[in-house]
Amino acid sequence: MKSTLRDSAAHVFVDSVDAPVLGDVDSHHLLRVLRVKSRDAVTISDGFGKWRSCVVDGDANVEVTSDVVIEKSPKWQLTVAFSVVKGDRPEWTVQKLTEIGIDEIIILAPTVRSVVRWDAGRANKNIKRLRVVAREAAMQSRRVWLPKVSDVTTLAEVSDTFIADPNGVPVDASHRTVAIGPEGGFTAEEVSAGKGVVSLGETILRAETAAISAAVLMSSYRNKGS
Numbered sequence: 001m002k003s004t005l006r007d008s009a010a011h012v013f014v015d016s017v018d019a020p021v022l023g024d025v026d027s028h029h030l031l032r033v034l035r036v037k038s039r040d041a042v043t044i045s046d047g048f049g050k051w052r053s054c055v056v057d058g059d060a061n062v063e064v065t066s067d068v069v070i071e072k073s074p075k076w077q078l079t080v081a082f083s084v085v086k087g088d089r090p091e092w093t094v095q096k097l098t099e100i101g102i103d104e105i106i107i108l109a110p111t112v113r114s115v116v117r118w119d120a121g122r123a124n125k126n127i128k129r130l131r132v133v134a135r136e137a138a139m140q141s142r143r144v145w146l147p148k149v150s151d152v153t154t155l156a157e158v159s160d161t162f163i164a165d166p167n168g169v170p171v172d173a174s175h176r177t178v179a180i181g182p183e184g185g186f187t188a189e190e191v192s193a194g195k196g197v198v199s200l201g202e203t204i205l206r207a208e209t210a211a212i213s214a215a216v217l218m219s220s221y222r223n224k225g226s
């Protein structure tokens with residue numbers, strides 16, 4: 001990551017880096033929560049690879065201070081699909097997957113052993129909230145490519161996915177999409193429906209720990225470039 005991004009007082013997404021305007025929520029966050037001062041270096045991004053430096057005055061007006069930089073998308077895309085778990089753990093999982101650098105996050109429709117089931121209304125509301133969580137986490141972690149949080153998707157619809165199961169092979173660079181089961185695990189039929197089966201280690205992990213482990217392992221191969 002470039003030091004300008006890493007060292008910025010804040011990083012925020014805007015619709016256009018050519019004519020940047022801060023939204024009300026982001027203005028409040030920058031000025032009142034992070035207490036950004038008028039000469040602090042801030043970075044802005046469109047979430048699609050473009051970013052630049054700027055300063056923000058006390059009325060949230062943006063003055064650009066650098067040219068636009070265009071970052072290439074990651075050399076391959078990484079996806080984690082996970083079954084819904086209880087309470088605020090889906091939010092926590094999306095936040096961490098975003099920080100790690102996952103490109104697409106898929107919430108799985110209930111599988112055979114799912115306990116937590118969202119009806120359509122709840123699913124819409126929760127997915128909207130998870131998109132906000134991902135955007136906030138992407139700002140915090142200085143990403144310039146926003147992750148996609150997909151609509152609720154059935155396991156069968158997740159293309160080219162490997163199934164996480166302790167009986168699988170260790171994760172390597174060929175694994176770019178991994179699906180994590182519910183607390184009760186996937187059934188044998190669900191396990192065999194994927195492209196293959198990957199192990200995340202010798203111990204049985206909670207579903208959210210498994211999602212984070214899969215993300216860390218897959219991204220370590222991408223970061224190495226192998």
Ligand code: SAM
Pocket residue numbers: 163164165166167179180181182183184185186198199200201202203204205206207210
């Ligand atoms: N009740 C299941 C059992 O005893 O086998 C445990 C399910 S675990 C809490 C939830 C999900 O996390 C699993 O369906 C699997 O996808 C994933 N998981 C947990 N530990 C794993 C491991 N060591 N390797 C691969 N996947 C794992």
